Amino acid sequence: MHEMSIAISIVDAVCETARKDGALSVSRIELVIGRLAGIQVESLRFCFSAAAKGTLAEDAVLAVEEPEARGECGDCGSMFPVSFFYAECPFCRSLKIRIVSGEEFIIQSIIIEEGE
Amino acid sequence: MCDTCGCSTEGGAMLRKPGESDYHVHIGDEGHSHEHGHDHGHEGHHHDHQAGRSRKIEVEQDVLLKNNLLAERNRGYFEARNILALNFLSSPGSGKTSLLEKIIPLLRLKHPVAVIEGDQQTTNDADRIHALGVPVIQINTGTGCHLDALMINRAFKELDLQNDSLLCIENVGNLVCPAMFDLGEACKVVVISVTEGDDKPLKYPNMFHEADVCVLNKTDLLDYVDFDPVQCRKNALLINHHLEWFEVSAKTGEGLELLTQWLENRMELP
Structure with missing residues (x-):
């Protein structure tokens, strides 16, 4: 259940930014979670609602983009989507694949509500 | 509630030392406050996005930024003092503590060794390491499922770490969560045992990838279980081509020489 401490990290980072900008509340949080980031999005949503209670982000909607992971073949240099850490190059059948994206876990942007 | 001082730290992490029952330090999660900017009921406040009232802020920040920055501070401290920090990870019961009990006496012949133990509760593991006569501190994570960079930062300040030494960090027994949290270590060492399945690297790929x-x-125990070490190694190397592989028995001592040799070589790298 590392999603709980991660949800707390998100709430802390978001509230810090929102407070600096004088927000009354945060209405939307946009996250980018790569398919290989090791995060269960449903579990994160569940924990988020608990972590955000009583904070500026209490009513925020979590918008999650989940980009596919990409690998690069160490033998022929081709790039292609992968669904797992273990992949075979679709072009030359090599197993020497380097994961180049899909492990990102980023708070992309937030929408804050300001006064009248 | 803390059973030593009575303060309220529901689920919070705590440092403890073997043989010092009064010693304990709470590791707070400073910064997570639940104050509210304003007291708005939900009546009449519909978060309707009228022009001029909502504003988008580009944050573009890694979710684990705070942990990663602190981990890099730890790493800098270890590098400056030539301390090789190793993060031992595994599911519960694969023999991390037994392995440490066997390799520490070999390693300390050449370099001072200190240990940070992580468990949800008890100082049992720290007590076992304490019996070897090396400095040890226990982190009890409470309800937490992993160690983080802040806990390590607090813990090593309580240990009298020496230059040119080895710091073994035994993480909470868990093959999932600790994979995500950089502690500032030089190496992550994942331990599996032949009483588990040889497909473990495929089932928990994030850990083996890291x-x-x-x-x-x-x-x-290989004669008594249906575990294929060749297949297991193959599975692990599929997930991570750069993985160093060792086969040992902490009980009989078989294979420990190669492992300690490898760790000593790591120590001696500039």
Whole structure:
């Protein structure tokens, strides 16, 4: 259940930014979670609602983009989507694949509500 | 509630030392406050996005930024003092503590060794390491499922770490969560045992992908279990081509020489 401490990290980072900008509340949080980031999005949503209670982000909607992971073949240099850490190059059948994206876990942007 | 001082730290992490029952330090999660900017009921406040009232802020920040920055501070401290920090990871019961009990006496012949133990509760593991006569501190994570960089930062300040030494960090027994949290270590060492399945690297790929070294433990039991070490190694190397692989028995001592040799070589790298 590392999603709980991660949800707390998100709430802390978001509230810090929102407070600096004088927000009354945060209405939307946009996250980018790569398919290989090791995060269960449903579990994160569940924990988020608990972590955000009583904070500026209490009513925020979590918008999650989940980009596919990409690998690069160490033998022929081709790039292609992968669904797992273990992949075979679709072009030359090599197993020497380097994961180049899909492990990102980023708070992309937030929408804050300001006064009248 | 803390059973030593009575303060309220529901689920919070705490440092403890073997043989010092009064010693305990709470590691707070400072910064997570639940104050509210304003007291708005939900009546009449519909968060309707009228022009001029909502504003988008580009944050573009890694979710684990705070942990990663602190981990890099730890790493800088270790590098400056030539301390090789190793993060030992595994599921519960694969023999991390037994392995440490066996390799520490070998390693300390050449370099001072200190240990940070992580468990949800008890100082049992720290007590076992304390019996070896090396400095040790226990982190009890409470309800937490992993160690983080802040806990390590607090813990090593309570240990009298020496220059040119080895710091073994035994993480909470868990093959999932600790994979995500950088502690500032030089190497992640994942331990599996032959009483588990040989497909473990495929089932828990994040951990094996993050690890630098894999130690297969309890090889003395190979005759009694359906575990194929060749297949297991193959599975692990599919996930991570750069994984260093060792097969040992902490009970009989088989294979420990190669492992300690490798760790000593790591120490001596500039």
